[in-house]
Amino acid sequence: MRVSDDRYTRDRARLDLGLRLIRHEARTCTIRLWTGLSDDRIRKLYRSYVKDDDGRAVLRHRGRSPRRIAFFFRNAEVHFQAVQLASLFLMYELLGSGPRGIEGRYRVGSLEAGTMLCLAFEGYQELHSPALISFEHAWFLLAALARRVELGVARCESCGGMLLEDLLARRRVACEDCMPSWSGVRARHAPVAQGI
Ligand SMILES: [Zn+2]
Known part of the structure; x- marks a missing residue:
């Protein structure tokens, strides 16, 4: 039984x-x-x-899943929200700190990890109105950070705040507080990222 x-x-x-x-x-x-x-x-x-539940319209998305990390660098606000989401992935232990930096700690297809992914996304939605990152982009963000080919987590070279880094672009990494006139990636720090 x-x-x-x-x-x-x-x-x-x-x-x-x-x-x-x-x-x-x-x-x-x-x-x-x-x-x-x-x-x-x-x-x-x-x-x-x-x-x-006919009170709320749920969209069904078709076609290709997101695959461009440029989405997370399109403006300071999206980058800021993506950093917070990455921090939540760390908090929910979908990502962790390994000897070579941030690494994936989830198994695709694990119901537990899938639930953690939902919890992290729901936490993110509570923090932001409007939330600019869809669930599909959130999942893409997690997978890209775990792959560590195109996207990584970095520290602002000036103040140490957490940022996303485009690993192929080799740009200087700084947040908008430290480099307000920078024309490249500008980002605000995510409060939940402090101390990670
Ligand atoms: Zn900074």
Whole structure:
């Protein structure tokens, strides 16, 4: 009996996470990746959610997932919000500090990690109105920081505040407080980043 109870609990957790991801307007491929649910079950879940909760429109995104890190550097406000989101990924232990800097600490497809990703995103949404970063971009940010090929976390060379760094651009790294006339990436510090 124990085994089937566990299986039921697991299945329930899978559906709960799927629903949570639908609410965050995640793409079907993202929901499949994190929950292991089939496209058909995701469709049914989506339909039942829309039927139960017609007060709020949930968009279904189609097409390609975000893949350009330039999005996080388009202006100071987006960069500021992305730094806060990165700090929340650290707080929820989706990222951690390793010998070579920030590294990924999650397994794709783990229900626990998927739930942490939702919690981090929900925390971010509570901090910002309007929140400029969609769930898909948040997930892209986490994956890009874990990959450490294009995007990294850096310190402002002047004051030590946390920033995102475009690893391929090799620009100087500074926040807007320290380099107000800088024409490159300008960013404000994220308060939650202090001490990380
Ligand atoms: Zn600074």
